[in-house]
Amino acid sequence: MLPESIAPDSPGAVLRLVRSGQAASRSDIARLTHVSASTAAIRVEALIELGFLHETGAGRSRGGRRPRVLELRTDAGVVAAADLGAHHATLALFDLGGTLLAEQELPMDIADGPERVLAWVVEQVGSMREAHVAREPGAAAERVAGTPAGPQPAPLLGLTVGVPGPVDFRAGKVVSPSRMPGWNGADVPALAKSLTDVPVLVENDANLMALGEFAASPSEHLVFLKAGSGIGCGVIASGQLHRGARGAAGDISHAPVSDQQDVPCSCGRTGCLDAVASGAALARRLAEAGFDVRGTTGVVDIARDAEPVSARMFRDAGRATADVLATIVNFFNPDTLVLGGQLSQAEPYVANIRSTLYERCLPMAVEKLVIEPSRAGRLAGVIGGGHLMLEHLFDPARVNALAS
Known part of the structure; x- marks a missing residue:
C-alpha cells in the first residue's frame, strides 16, 4: 500500500x-x-x-x-550487495529488475575493521562490474572493432552491506556486535561516502536473508533462522520486513537458555543461545571433546558421521534453539519457518528443532506451519540486499522528489 x-x-x-x-x-x-x-x-x-x-x-x-x-x-544500472561473515563475504550484482548478474564468495576477515572491509567491498564490486561487462555478448566484438575504451559497465546505483551483528537501520549504525571487533557504532553509509557516491544501506544479515527468502518464495508471515557460526533470526510480517523500533526485532542470539546459565557469552552475560547452540559454540565443545574441528564447516562434516557423542551435542543444540523459537512461533504465529545457515545441513540439529517445536508449541500455531530449508541457500543474504536497495531506489517518495 x-x-x-x-x-x-x-x-x-x-x-x-x-x-x-x-x-x-x-x-x-x-x-x-x-x-x-x-x-x-x-x-x-x-x-x-x-x-x-x-x-x-x-x-x-x-x-x-x-x-x-x-x-x-532494467539495463539502466546495477545494484550490489555484500553479505559479510566473520571470515568470508558473498558479493553479488543485480540489474534493476532484480535479476542476478554475477556473484562470488571470497575470504575476508571482519576483524580488519569497517574502514578496511568497506574499502575492500567497494573494490571487489568494481572488479565484478568490470568482469561482468567483459562477459557480455558483443563485448569482444566491440574491442576488436577498435572502440578505444571498449564497452563500459552499467553505472552502480546502490550498495547494500549485510553484517553479522545488530544494526540500527534508520541511523545506519552497527550497535554492540559481539563478533565484529572495531565495528561498534560504525556509521557504514558515512564511512562509505569517501569510497563511493551511490546510496549505501547497512542491515543485519539475518534480516537480509529473510528478505532474500521472501523474494525466492513469498510467504506473508515468515521467520528465517540463520544458524551458522552465530545464530540470528529475521521476521517477515504481512509481507514486510519487521525491524521493530530500532532494528532489534528477531535478534535471538542473546535469548537465555534456561538450563545453561553456567555458559559464558561474549556479551558478558551467561546462558545465551549463541554461546550454547551456535556453530562456534559447537566447534568449541567438539574440540573440548577431542574432535579435530575447523570452524562451522568442520562442525557440519562431523554431524554427517553420526558419531554418538557429537550427535548428542547436536541434539542438545537443536533443542535449545527450538526452546527459543517456540516462544516466537507461539507469539508471532508464522506460516513458514525457514532454516538457513550451515547448521541447517546438520540433520540431528534440524530434527530436534522440528520435534521440540511440535512438542512445545500450541497445536494451532504449528498445525499448518511449514518448516523447510532455505530455497535461496547461501545467496539469501545478497538477494535480500539487492531487494532492499531496489526498494530504496524505487521508493515512491524518492522518485517523486527526482521528478519534481
Missing part, C-alpha cells in the same frame, strides 16, 4: 504500478489512477526522461490503436 502522503497518480505511484505488473501502458495507468490520458502521458514521459521506463513493442488492442508496452529500464 502507498503511504497517505503519496498521491496515487504521482510518478512514484505510477512507477510502482509498472514494476508490479499492474500497468503495462499509458491507458492502463489512466484507468488505474483515474486520471486523463494526457495526465497519464505526462507521468510516463517524466519517468522515461528520468531513465526509469521505456516503451517497447505493441500491446493488445482493446478496440482502438494498439498501445505501446511500458517496461522498467
